[in-house]
Amino acid sequence: MKAMRIHQYGGPEVLAQVEMQRPAPGVNEVLIKVHAASVNPFDWKARAGYVKEFFPLTFPATLGSDVSGTVEEVGPGVARFKRGDEVYASLGLEGGGYAEYAVAKEAIVAEKPGTLDHVQAAAVPTGGITAWQALFEVAQLRAGQKVLIHAAAGGVGNFAVQFAKAKGAYVIGTASSRNQAFLVELGVDKAVDYQKTRFEDVVHEADVVLDTIGGDTQERSFKALKKGGILVSIVQPPSQELATKYGVRALFYGGHPSSSNLAEIAKLIDAGKVKTVVETVLPLEEAPRAHELSQSGHVRGKIVLKVA
Numbered sequence: 596m597k598a599m600r601i602h603q604y605g606g607p608e609v610l611a612q613v614e615m616q617r618p619a620p621g622v623n624e625v626l627i628k629v630h631a632a633s634v635n636p637f638d639w640k641a642r643a644g645y646v647k648e649f650f651p652l653t654f655p656a657t658l659g660s661d662v663s664g665t666v667e668e669v670g671p672g673v674a675r676f677k678r679g680d681e682v683y684a685s686l687g688l689e690g691g692g693y694a695e696y697a698v699a700k701e702a703i704v705a706e707k708p709g710t711l712d713h714v715q716a717a718a719v720p721t722g723g724i725t726a727w728q729a730l731f732e733v734a735q736l737r738a739g740q741k742v743l744i745h746a747a748a749g750g751v752g753n754f755a756v757q758f759a760k761a762k763g764a765y766v767i768g769t770a771s772s773r774n775q776a777f778l779v780e781l782g783v784d785k786a787v788d789y790q791k792t793r794f795e796d797v798v799h800e801a802d803v804v805l806d807t808i809g810g811d812t813q814e815r816s817f818k819a820l821k822k823g824g825i826l827v828s829i830v831q832p833p834s835q836e837l838a839t840k841y842g843v844r845a846l847f848y849g850g851h852p853s854s855s856n857l858a859e860i861a862k863l864i865d866a867g868k869v870k871t872v873v874e875t876v877l878p879l880e881e882a883p884r885a886h887e888l889s890q891s892g893h894v895r896g897k898i899v900l901k902v903a
């Protein structure tokens with residue numbers, strides 16, 4: 596099969612097309628014929644070696660956490676799927692998605708939303724699952740609460756906005772000038788242009804902050820929270836000194852693959868309550884270009900690699 600693999604850490608150019616043996620599904624695993632795979636910032640961070648301290652790659656490595664495709668073959672013990680089923684999955688940090696076939700544990704695979712094609716469905720898994728877990732499983736966001744979502748136009752943020760709105764929360768999103776109208780389309784109650792306004796000057800008494808940026812944005816986010824509120828960062832551990840100073844909880848959260856989250860998200864999508872946003876579609880062999888674009892930090896929604 597065809598795959599885009601890397602044999603060493605480096606720039607986008609280390610992604611190279613290779614022919615390799617098609618993997619076989621083991622016990623409780625399914626083999627997915629990948630139709631589309633999306634790109635996450637983790638992919639270029641792993642490729643460049645930025646995360647090798649906590650997630651060293653074994654070379655050659657096939658990156659890519661998010662896939663949508665068709666079940667080609669099932670391993671022993673698989674009960675929920677059969678050949679031909681249309682599925683989507685987050686494969687987690689191990690990746691394997693930039694290829695014509697990928698193996699996944701049955702437990703992390705879900706039925707693809709019926710209303711989406713594979714390109715749109717591939718845009719969902721990691722961004723959707725991370726937003727879902729951070730908002731509902733960690734922050735326990737409830738109807739009527741106020742939530743500040745940073746990078747609301749990005750791969751995680753666009754889902755966070757839509758899920759929080761579907762829950763009945765009051766949603767504030769941050770983005771640059773170019774994305775202000777887009778945030779309104781997504782459904783935010785208030786869009787903040789971080790190029791013109793310091794968000795902490797206009798956002799007060801939030802119950803929840805979803806930090807997708809870190810650094811200075813994370814530090815200033817404490818000022819936007821109400822006492823007893825919670826800051827969930829998906830990028831770096833927040834300062835516990837600041838948490839104590841402001842009387843809030845603050846923690847780092849790393850998402851994990853979940854078929855039940857994907858099933859819940861598929862229901863919202865098929866009910867027309869959540870849409871997917873794909874800014875760019877490229878053929879698999881243009882993965883290096885996709886990484887360059889992702890690395891720019893200004894993707895709207897997702898970049899998807901079309902595999903078949």
Ligand SMILES: NC(=O)c1ccc[n+]([C@@H]2O[C@H](COP(=O)([O-])OP(=O)(O)OC[C@H]3O[C@@H](n4cnc5c(N)ncnc54)[C@H](OP(=O)(O)O)[C@@H]3O)[C@@H](O)[C@H]2O)c1
Nearest residue numbers: 636725746748749750751770771774829848849850893894
């Ligand atoms: N812990 C986990 O489990 C987990 C899971 C997924 C992702 N992550 C991490 O979370 C981060 C976000 O992921 P992602 O997939 O959403 O990234 P992404 O799609 O690449 O984010 C791009 C978005 O960031 C926005 N942005 C850039 N600078 C901003 C700023 N200063 N303020 C507000 N928005 C800004 C851009 O909007 P403009 O163009 O308008 O600036 C763009 O829409 C990444 O670092 C990723 O590695 C962690």
